Amino acid sequence: MFLSTYYAALDQIITEHQKITSFSPEMAAPMVKLSSGYEMPMVGLGTWQIKPDKVGEAVESALKDGYKHIDCAWMYKNQEDIGKTLKKIFSSGLKEHVKDILKQLQLDYIDLMLIHWPMGYAEGEDPIPKKEGTDEIKFSDEDYLTTWKVLEEFVKEGK
Numbered sequence: 391m392f393l394s395t396y397y398a399a400l401d402q403i404i405t406e407h408q409k410i411t412s413f414s415p416e417m418a419a420p421m422v423k424l425s426s427g428y429e430m431p432m433v434g435l436g437t438w439q440i441k442p443d444k445v446g447e448a449v450e451s452a453l454k455d456g457y458k459h460i461d462c463a464w465m466y467k468n469q470e471d472i473g474k475t476l477k478k479i480f481s482s483g484l485k486e487h488v489k490d491i492l493k494q495l496q497l498d499y500i501d502l503m504l505i506h507w508p509m510g511y512a513e514g515e516d517p518i519p520k521k522e523g524t525d526e527i528k529f530s531d532e533d534y535l536t537t538w539k540v541l542e543e544f545v546k547e548g549k
Contacts, residue, residue, distance in 0.1 A: 419459070434459025438466050446475035453479060454531055479536075488544055499549045510537070 419433035435452040437445055437460065445468045449460055462469050492500065510530035512519045519528040 431459040434461050436461045437468055442468050442471045445471045449475045
């Protein structure tokens with residue numbers, strides 16, 4: 391009984407999370423400083439007993455909503471599915487986008503590239519895409535920290 395209620399609640403949470411279109415810093419979880427000096431969000435997504443066919447969707451939704459802490463363990467038997475989701479999210483076309491910028495600017499490298507907004511617009515032809523049937527801006531699912539990490543890779547490559 392408990393698990394069926396839990397899974398029904400999880401399905402509802404996933405559905406509600408998909409309705410959220412943007413993340414604001416005020417929604418971020420408080421951090422705790424570990425003895426190593428690193429900080430860890432105090433709130434995270436627990437993945438214990440989430441079915442393999444649902445865990446990827448839960449992780450993707452949590453990351454879109456700003457989660458930075460995903461709890462997983464070997465004994466949960468869903469790490470492979472979580473890994474597939476993370477690989478899909480983090481292997482988006484950012485490198486290709488930066489290479490296109492270099493090509494368009496006819497340069498081999500850029501001295502400094504700044505991230506203009508803390509979030510990007512949805513990918514596509516329209517430079518400022520709108521949600522269908524509204525004047526509301528449609529934002530990308532890409533996390534700005536992922537963008538920053540890719541830009542840092544280009545710095546290391548001397549581009």
